[in-house]
Amino acid sequence: MNDDGHDDGDSRVRELLRLNAALDDQVRHLVRTEQKLFLSQRELGRQIARLDALNQFAIDVAGLASPERILERAADMLFALFPFDQALAFVVREGGALVPAVVRAVPGREPPEERAREACATVLGALPEEREPRFGTADELRRTTSFAPLLECVDAAFARDDPSPEATARAWTMVLPLSRRGTPGSDLEGVLVFRTRGGPLSFHEELPTAKDVAFLGLFARQIAAAVTSSRLLRDLQLSYERLADAQRERVERERLAxxxxxxxxxxxxxxxxxxxxxxxxxxxxxxxxxxxxxxxxxxxxxxxxxxxxxxxxxxxxxxRPHTPAPKQESVATIAETAIESVRVRFPEAHVSLTTDGDASAAWVDGRMIRQALINLIVNAVLASPDGAPIVVRVSGGEDHAVRIEVEDHGPGVPAALAQRVFEPFFTTRASGTGLGLSIVRRAAEAHGGSVSLHDAPSGGAVFVIELPSEPAPQR
Ligand SMILES: Nc1ncnc2c1ncn2[C@@H]1O[C@H](COP(=O)(O)OP(=O)(O)OP(=O)(O)O)[C@@H](O)[C@H]1O
Ligand SMILES: [Mg+2]
Missing domain, CATH: 1.20.58 (Methane Monooxygenase Hydroxylase; Chain G, domain 1)
Incomplete structure (x- = not known):
């Protein structure tokens, strides 16, 4: 160091400059780290949101027995997570055809459900082979995947909302085959297709990353599993219903026997x-x-x-055993003879007959139907005030089935008793046995038909027997 201290000053300046540069480095490094931290925080936030959505989806669809409802939830959820503005979900029906099940579009635009169904009704006989999610422009996917027929019908479904054919070709499209295993040609429950409407995608500034596609693949498996469970659940529900019906029928048959x-x-x-x-x-x-x-x-x-x-x-x-011996008979004539027989017992009764449609030749056991009608008319007479009219109407209903109504002006049947009156031995009359209506019901059912009770406009009762036009299968 010399006396005027110049060297000292220079070296201090150099030292300061070096320190300054080092500080600069540190600051740059800090900024970079913070940027990275920010990005990974954002990525973490996104992943948490997705996991959360996946979790919510699993909760929402648990116990749903309808594949369509599950696809609706899935489409809604992916719509919220990714910036697509059109979605069409297809479901695989029995027999292996893909049919459109759910249509979604950006809020404010009516989803073109009808158009989608029309556009895709017949195109999708054969199922595509691929099971991996695919992302690209519509054109690219049409050229490089087996989803071409599917994409064409999606184009047709949304055609009215698309700006131009060129823009449509450039539309970013995501195809998500719904498969539990995800291997080519394996099980397929449906396909979800998402698109942007024409123009380029603003995918949060970037295109879907490998991570996004992996997430979508995972999600597709989960949707497929939910759809499979829903089908099983529906089958199970149907089996239970059939079992309960069979059991009810058996108990009833045994009771009657x-x-x-x-x-x-x-x-x-x-x-x-x-x-x-x-x-x-x-x-x-x-x-x-x-x-x-x-x-x-x-x-x-x-x-x-x-x-x-x-x-x-x-x-x-x-x-008596209740197997009808059906012949071609005129139900109008059967009704006439039933009314005659009631008139012998109740000469004062006002019973009239109207016929309508072609009920002249039905396959019926005349004796059984006549007895059933006598029971209904006698009930009507006993319930009616003196002189009140009773109307028997015979008509050839839809599909040429036969409909017979007996209407009175009595007090009607209280709602609480409406089912019980058909039970054997149920009666409210001191001198009744309570068998009349159960004989009516058995006669109708033995013909493969039914009897039902309604309120007449006058407040009285209307009993309606409906019989199929074909002979009932013999039991
Ligand atoms: N037209 C009607 N209006 C009001 N109540 C009716 C009518 N028809 C039937 N019911 C009610 O249904 C009950 C059962 O009718 P059902 O014909 O089976 O037996 P019932 O008439 O009492 O006796 P029966 O075996 O002699 O016919 C009657 O007791 C009555 O309470
Ligand atoms: Mg009776």
């Missing part, structure tokens, strides 16, 4: 003593003088024996 057996035994045991009583009463009637109380008593015994006999007849009818 047991009732039938009991009825047959009772009827047989009652009919013989009843015959003896009737004979004895006839003899008594001849023996006692025409005047006096005894005659009145005998009349009561005779009437009550007649009623018992009617009950026994009902029971025997109920116990």
């Amino acid at each position: 047991a009732l039938g057996e009991l009825a047959a035994v009772v009827a047989h045991e009652v009919r013989n003593p009843l015959g003896a009583i009737s004979n004895a009463v006839s003899v008594l009637a001849r023996l006692v003088p025409a005047e006096g109380d005894a005659r009145g008593m005998i009349a009561i015994v005779r009437e009550e024996a007649g009623r018992l006999n009617q009950i026994v007849s009902d029971l025997i009818d109920f116990a």
Whole structure:
């Protein structure tokens, strides 16, 4: 170091410059680190959002039995995560055809559901082989993948919203085959297609990265698994329903069989003593003088024996095997004879018949249908106030099935009893056996038809028998 201190000054300046440069380096390094940190934080945020969405998707679709609903949720979720503005989801139907199931477009634009269905209704007989997610321009994917027919129908579906054919060709497109295994040719539950509407993509400033595509592949597997479970769930539900139906039918059949057996035994045991009583009463009637109380008593015994006999007849009818022997018969004529038979018992009743349509020749067991109609008309007469009209309507319904209605002006059937009135032995009448309507129901069902109860506009009851036009399969 010399006396004027120049060297000292120079070296201090140099030292300062060196320190300054080092500081500069440090600052640059710090900025770079912070930038990296920011980027990885953003990436982390994105990954968390996706995991969160995946998780939410799994929760949302658990227990859904409809593949369409699952694809709706999947399309909505991917729409929220990626900047596409059109989506079409296809589902594989039984028989292996891909059919459009869900259409989505940016909010504010009505999803062109109808158009998509029309455009894609017939194109997709054969399933594509690929199972990996594919991303590129529509043109590129059409040339390099087996999704070409699918992409064409997507173009057609969205054609009205697309700016120009050139823009459409450049539209960024993501095809997501929904497969649990993801290997070429393996199981396929459906395909999701996402697009931008024409112009270039603003994919958060960048195109989907390898990570994005990997995530989409993972998600596609999860959607496929959910769709598979939903199909299994639906099958299971259907099986349960069928099982419950079969069980209900079996219980009903067994109950009726047991009732039938009991009825047959009772009827047989009652009919013989009843015959003896009737004979004895006839003899008594001849023996006692025409005047006096005894005659009145005998009349009561005779009437009550007649009623018992009617009950026994009902029971025997109920116990009879119910296999119809159908012939081509005119239901209108059957109804006429039923009305005649009721008039013999109730000469005061106002029963009229209207016929409409071609019900003249149906395949029916005339005896069974006549008995059923008699039961309905007698019920109507007993429920109606004196002189109130009862209408029997016979019509050839849709598909030439036969419809018979019996309408009265009585009080109707309370809603709480609407199902019970068809049960055997259910009655609200002191002198009823409660078999009338169960015989009606059995006759209708033996023909493959049904009987139902409705409210008449007047407040009375309308019983409707519907019979198919074809003979019922023999059980
Ligand atoms: N047209 C009707 N209006 C109001 N209630 C009715 C009518 N038809 C049937 N019901 C109700 O349904 C019940 C059951 O009818 P169902 O014909 O099976 O037996 P029932 O008439 O009581 O006896 P039966 O065996 O002698 O016919 C009746 O007791 C009555 O309460
Ligand atoms: Mg009755």
